[in-house]
Structure formats: C-alpha cells, structure tokens
Amino acid sequence: MTGADLPLWAAWLVSVLAVTGAAFSLTGAIGLVRLKTFYERVHAPTLGATLGMALILCGSMLLLSMLEGRLVLRDALIGLFLTVTTPVTLLLLARAAAHRDRHEGNPDAPPKP
C-alpha cells in the first residue's frame, strides 16, 4: 500500500493524532516562555516528552502499520527510551538548581528534604 491508497478514516486519524501531539509539544514550549520561575518552567517541556510524544508515536505506528500491511510496533521503543531517560535530565537540572539556590540563599530556594 502506498500513501495514496490510505483509507480516508486512517488519514484523518493519523493527522489528528500528529497535530494534537504537536499542539501539546507547542504548549510545553510556550510554557517555557510564559512561566516565571525555574521550577515552574521545568514542568512545561514534559508535555512534549509524555502526551505529545505518545500521540505522535501512535499516529506514526498507525500510519506505518497501514502502509506496510502488518502491525509495526518499532516506534514504541522510542517512547520507552524517552520515558526512561527524561527523568535523568530533569532530575539533574532540578538538583543543580536546588543546589545553586540554597548556596546563594535565594528566597525561593527549596527547603531541605
């Protein structure tokens, strides 16, 4: 099957999944600009790394499965590895910020755990 033979419902579903996922990722990017403090900002990009990523990958898996005429689950690995590795980056960022804020005695520094 080529792209031109894709049934209309599948084309719509893939488009809706991809655009909704992209919209969540964009919202996360807007959050980086709009939110005020560092700790608030770190929440924003996780939108793209969780639901945004999941929706886009579902769209991609559906499209590839339809085109190749069999179940293609390869993209799920992208989701798995993103999910497992994102916390490492966020944890390092949060730890570094907490250390700096405490060291400089900033008023919004996190309390000791």
Place this chain on the structure above:
Amino acid sequence: MRAALPYPLLSAALALTWLLLNAPPTPGQLVLALLVGLAIPHVMRALRPRSVRLRAPGRLARLGIIVLYDMLRSNIDVARVILGLRRGTRRTGFVAIPLDLREPFGITILAIILTATPGTLWVQYDSDTGRLLMHVLDLTDGDAWVRRVKDRYERPLMEIFA
C-alpha cells in the same frame, strides 16, 4: 540455569527489542534475537546490576493503567495552566513526602512516574531519611499530594518490589 541466564528479564527484553527493530521476524532474525538475549546479559554481569524480583506482575499492569490515566489528566491540567485557561489563583511550591519505599527499583519507577505526570517534579531524594522533595505546579493542598503519591503509586510499588 542461573549460569546460562543470569538476568532472565533482561534477556527477554533484549530479544524482544531486537525483534521489534527487525520486524517482520524471519528465522534468521529469531536466531540473532536469541543470541543477543543470551550473550549481552553476560557482559552486564561486569556491572553487577541487582536482580529484580517482581512479586505481583498483575499489580504492575494495574499501576500502568493508573499512571496512563494520571499522565493524560495532568497533561491537560498543565496545558490549561500554561495557556491561562485555569481560573482562580494558583499556588506553586514544594512538598516533602516521607517515603517508606526503600527498594532502588521501586524508587526509580516512582521517579519515572512523577516525571511522566507533568504537574510534578522530583527535586531531591534523601536515602538516609527516605524523604522526597517534590515541586508541584498547582499546589492547592499539600497533604492531598502526599496522600496521592503514597496511596496511588508508593503502595502498589511496595507490593510489586518487596
């Protein structure tokens, strides 16, 4: 058996990953997947990873469904906060949670869960006191967050990794 398969879960995961990457499976790829699953865990031995013991696999599936639901809901909540659709004043702040969970794999999964739900950020965990410091984007009630993490995630994790 132990000598051939030091980490059975790792072997299975590696073989499955190989097959997913090289789908559709052919007899040749099946043999390669088997080889990858058998050989690589022996290399991992040098790193001496702790072996995982899953006590309640059924609860893991239920926890996965709960986390998927929370992920969906918190994504929508955070998107509303960012786009200014949330009414009323919003407070943001830190919550300290005393954790009873001490198993390293359980704590790792908890970190992944809290990161996968956008409104919560894992800031610091003190392994001596078992206290976790978390930042919450929409902090209406601190105690509710402590209960939510303990009841929804920590208790099932303690049952799964005991």
